[in-house]
Amino acid sequence: MKRARLPGIVFVAAAAGVAFVVLPLVALVIRAPWSNALHELSKSSVRTALIVSLEVSLGATALAFALGMPIALALSRSAFPGRAIVRGVVLLPLVLPPVVAGVALLSGLGRSGIIGDALHALGVSLPFTAGGAAVAAAFVSLPLLVLALEAGLSGVDTRLEDAALSLGASPWFALSRVTLPLMRPHIAAALVIAWARALGEFGATITFAGNLRGRTQTLPLAVFEVLQTDPAAATILSLLLVAVSLIALFSLRGRFLVQR
Amino acid sequence: MSLDVAVSLSRDAFTLDVSFSAAKHETVALLGPNGAGKTTLVSILAGLLTADSGRVVLDDDGVGRSVGVVFQDRRLFPHMTATDNVAFPLRARRIDKHEARSKARAMLERLGLGDRTLAVPRDLSGGEAQRVVLARALVHEPRLLLLDEPLAALDVRARSEIRSLLRVTLAEFSGVALLVTHDPVDALTLADRVVVLENGRITQEGTPEEIRRTPRTPYAAEFAGLNLFTGALAPVDDGSGLLTTPDGEIVVAWPDAPRSLVPDAAAIVHPADVSLFLDRPEGSARNVFRGPVAALSKEGDRVRVRLATHPALVAELTAASAARLALREGTHVWASFKALEAKVVS
Numbered sequence: 001m002k003r004a005r006l007p008g009i010v011f012v013a014a015a016a017g018v019a020f021v022v023l024p025l026v027a028l029v030i031r032a033p034w035s036n037a038l039h040e041l042s043k044s045s046v047r048t049a050l051i052v053s054l055e056v057s058l059g060a061t062a063l064a065f066a067l068g069m070p071i072a073l074a075l076s077r078s079a080f081p082g083r084a085i086v087r088g089v090v091l092l093p094l095v096l097p098p099v100v101a102g103v104a105l106l107s108g109l110g111r112s113g114i115i116g117d118a119l120h121a122l123g124v125s126l127p128f129t130a131g132g133a134a135v136a137a138a139f140v141s142l143p144l145l146v147l148a149l150e151a152g153l154s155g156v157d158t159r160l161e162d163a164a165l166s167l168g169a170s171p172w173f174a175l176s177r178v179t180l181p182l183m184r185p186h187i188a189a190a191l192v193i194a195w196a197r198a199l200g201e202f203g204a205t206i207t208f209a210g211n212l213r214g215r216t217q218t219l220p221l222a223v224f225e226v227l228q229t230d231p232a233a234a235t236i237l238s239l240l241l242v243a244v245s246l247i248a249l250f251s252l253r254g255r256f257l258v259q260r
Numbered sequence: 261m262s263l264d265v266a267v268s269l270s271r272d273a274f275t276l277d278v279s280f281s282a283a284k285h286e287t288v289a290l291l292g293p294n295g296a297g298k299t300t301l302v303s304i305l306a307g308l309l310t311a312d313s314g315r316v317v318l319d320d321d322g323v324g325r326s327v328g329v330v331f332q333d334r335r336l337f338p339h340m341t342a343t344d345n346v347a348f349p350l351r352a353r354r355i356d357k358h359e360a361r362s363k364a365r366a367m368l369e370r371l372g373l374g375d376r377t378l379a380v381p382r383d384l385s386g387g388e389a390q391r392v393v394l395a396r397a398l399v400h401e402p403r404l405l406l407l408d409e410p411l412a413a414l415d416v417r418a419r420s421e422i423r424s425l426l427r428v429t430l431a432e433f434s435g436v437a438l439l440v441t442h443d444p445v446d447a448l449t450l451a452d453r454v455v456v457l458e459n460g461r462i463t464q465e466g467t468p469e470e471i472r473r474t475p476r477t478p479y480a481a482e483f484a485g486l487n488l489f490t491g492a493l494a495p496v497d498d499g500s501g502l503l504t505t506p507d508g509e510i511v512v513a514w515p516d517a518p519r520s521l522v523p524d525a526a527a528i529v530h531p532a533d534v535s536l537f538l539d540r541p542e543g544s545a546r547n548v549f550r551g552p553v554a555a556l557s558k559e560g561d562r563v564r565v566r567l568a569t570h571p572a573l574v575a576e577l578t579a580a581s582a583a584r585l586a587l588r589e590g591t592h593v594w595a596s597f598k599a600l601e602a603k604v605v606s
Contacts, residue, residue: 160337162308163337164352165307166327167328168352168353168400170352173351182339
């Protein structure tokens with residue numbers, strides 16, 4: 001047998017840590033009014049929230065990818081002055097309280113915000129719309145997406161990209177035929193992570209887009225609302241989110257759970 | 261048609277400053293030790309690095325996109341089949357997919373890989389992968405073919421195979437071929453002309469024969485001033501083989517000899533390992549030749565002696581030994597070396 005590398009106390013502490021994560025989730029399962037589950041889930045308000053959640057989270061993922069892919073490429077494949085600063089700024093929403101992100105979005109893209117004014121003149125109004133909810137979710141999931149894409153890019157051998165260029169490929173051709181196909185699994189993983197983050201977004205969404213049933217009320221917002229009047233129903237909705245998250249996590253399998 | 265290179269570049273303490281040219285149909289070897297600046301030069305010629313000053317001109321024209329590169333580390337695209345790897349330079353030039361693939365298959369067939377067109381790189385053997393790399397470098401009929409250590413990553417058997425293939429391919433190639441290598445055997449067996457690169461500078465240029473006969477620097481003497489024999493190698497008895505060159509035969513040590521003949525092999529013998537005698541030597545050496553001294557050159561306390569034996573030999577001895585034998589041009593001597601001292605390199 002291999003000699004133990006760690007003191008026993010570390011394993012005890014680690015087990016306590018795992019329990020810390022697992023216990024509340026188990027409690028959720030135990031406390032759920034299973035007999036009412038189908039009834040709760042079939043309520044039209046739940047269905048509406050689910051549909052809004054899917055629309056908002058998928059829209060947010062698409063937006064974050066459109067913005068995040070170029071950022072990840074620029075950060076990992078070029079050297080420009082202030083690169084470290086740009087990287088820090090892009091990652092900021094990761095540590096920012098989501099409510100603050102919502103307030104920031106309001107002052108930027110809100111009706112009276114810096115760009116919001118111009119957007120409004122163009123007929124685009126984001127606050128308190130599903131689009132706004134997607135923007136808020138994209139804002140907070142962007143850093144995770146950029147981090148995951150950067151990890152993927154660092155796994156693509158730049159010598160292959162050099163080979164493509166010296167064999168006559170344009171930068172665009174090399175990117176689309178070599179770099180992107182080689183990081184396809186990482187792109188998929190990054191999208192799942194960003195989507196899961198967008199799906200769970202609460203603070204920035206409620207601040208920037210409000211809590212309008214059928215328009216901006218996503219599942220997390222619905223859970224929060226229902227919790228005040230009907231805790232049992234909130235438990236069921238929470239379990240629905242746990243299930244969706246587990247599916248997302250499972251679809252990542254080897255990528256981030258094991259390899260990294 | 262010709263290639264003219266005159267570039268200089270400084271990085272930290274290293275300075276590369278070279279100029280040379282090569283003609284159409286010619287294979288020029290850039291031979292140099294590690295750290296001589298070969299990789300830097302390859303990067304410049306492949307268009308991946310810009311020199312501080314100078315130019316690379318092909319046909320009174322920039323090299324532009326007419327380069328085919330065989331990379332030292334192959335760099336096959338792992339997510340593409342052999343065919344799509346080879347079709348890549350054509351696709352990059354906006355040639356339609358169907359035509360690109362059919363040209364790629366034809367090129368693979370020409371290089372003896374007609375049955376591996378759909379294999380992905382990780383399923384190819386070393387020799388097969390190297391053929392795909394070569395096909396990919398040739399498929400768009402580049403005017404400059406850049407071969408960066410094309411034999412370095414191969415085992416003995418594949419080396420011999422690819423060396424033969426390169427010889428045929430380079431003979432048919434109509435553009436300028438540049439072979440970058442640290443291995444004098446590659447340079448001497450494949451190139452029409454050798455450019456020796458040391459410490460970022462060219463120290464000697466000439467035909468392989470000239471470099472071998474009259475190396476001008478210690479490096480060239482040590483590595484290129486070797487006795488090189490090429491030809492068919494056949495196993496004779498346990499642990500040795502007979503190498504038949506166009507100019508005579510030598511016996512070589514061949515410990516891991518396969519049962520069959522290797523049609524295109526090379527062996528080297530260091531000049532210092534060749535002993536000279538005035539009378540027929542009696543001893544264990546299995547390679548004994550007799551012939552006149554064709555030339556003598558003194559380098560410090562050493563003398564290089566060229567012998568018109570069959571095959572021709574270069575021996576290196578101390579000035580004292582040369583004086584003791586009273587060697588002059590035309591003196592008939594016996595030369596010998598042991599089979600063990602002939603190293604099979606492919």
